[in-house]
Amino acid sequence: MRKPSTPGLLLVGIALVFAAGGNPAAKVGEPAPDFTAKASDGKSYRVSEYRSKFVVLEWHNNGCPYTRKHYDSGNMQKLQKEWIARGVVWFTVISSAPGKQGYVTAEEENAYLARMQAAPTAALLDPTGEVGHLYNAKTTPQMVVINPQGLIIYDGAIDDRPTAEVSDIRTARNYLSLALEQAMSGKPVETPTSRPYGCSVKYP
């Protein structure tokens, strides 16, 4: 075993470990990793440009029954409208690889957004899975909240009902809304993490 002789080599080594092992690059309480991604609207979005606002990242797969639970019921669209009206920036992130479930072209995603009356700030296309890996996203729907200081304040499930049944939404505790509500009123987030439920993210 030869030790890496330069810091450059060492860095390469660390980067590989991160990529292979799913090391938590993103962690609650720590700065949100920065990225730039292309959206279905043709624009590029850089997450660090939204400092001073709350940012929601929503991992999405339109074929996943758990995602469909929240879209067919209109729950996700309602949350998007409600929080965007309160100044939140909402990025839907699609990390499905080409050929895998949930992969969409920009046109297909725009048609889906219109059909579902979904209204995120933008739908980010992440076919390489780069953004997904950066945030260690495991499932759809997994939710991340970044505060105006650029720190991750929530990472986990959308709510406390890990099912694909629409009837569970009404009585669920919505962790996303609770985190935003509490953080906006200057309180600590009571539940900063939870096990994200749903389908696995369909990485390359």
Add this chain to the structure above:
Amino acid sequence: MICAATARFRFRVSSLAFFALTCAVPAHAQWVSFPHGTVQLLTETNSIAPGRGFSLGLDFRLESGWHIYWVNPGDSGDPPRVQWKLPAGITAEAMQWPVPHRLGSSSVADYGYTGDVLLIAPMRASANLPLQSPAKIGAQVKLLVCRELCVPGKAEVSVALPVSSGIPAPSSSRALFSAARRSLPQPTPKNWRLTVKEQKNTFVLAAHTGFHVAHAQFFPLGDDQIEDSAPQNLASLAEGFQLELRKSGRLVNSISRLKGVLVLPSGRAYQIDVPVRRAAPGTPGDGLGRSAN
């Protein structure tokens, strides 16, 4: 005799299905389909007795390529959730989960089962369970079946078991139960010494087993304690091994015990439940569990 008991019942329960089931079971349980698989509710004995425990089993058969999940499904997925419909006097105990397999991809690790799996459900019959009528036990199973895609499924299964005071005779499914029990994790041998040391980014599980171990795999019982997809680095010790488990990025509060299942190359699996010791600040934390306790 079972059917005779049912005939009396029919005045109250006129369902033909109930009649058919009661006559057919326990000899021939009914297969119920769900997407990409089937399930039947088996009984280990042909009858049950007041005051005695007994076992039922959910016998899952999955289409090739599809899987269901362990009690801790790992990064994604959901375990079968069972809602029992039990007559008065019968209570269900915790389900017994055979050792799972690591499924999924390199970046999303799931724990579950492919092929055939029997989940054993231990039950208890109270001492004053009435002898005359068969006990009808039902289970509503909600589950997620996945290949690359996931499909939620539902199945309702039931059995009717005669209640008699004699020692229950084994059913034709007894061998399946015995085989399933062999695949359950066992308590660790008394001479093993186990420690778990918490470091900044890892838990180091050290096991002094008394023999050389070249490979081991840990399945955590609690979700979001370790990073499911991270490699588990093993270092052999003279008489055991230590395993580095990377902490989950979502582990916010420290845990007091590490619980899970440890699988050795022999295929033997052990229940792990070890207190977590925080590494003293400033020490390099070599993790070579010196087995202080």
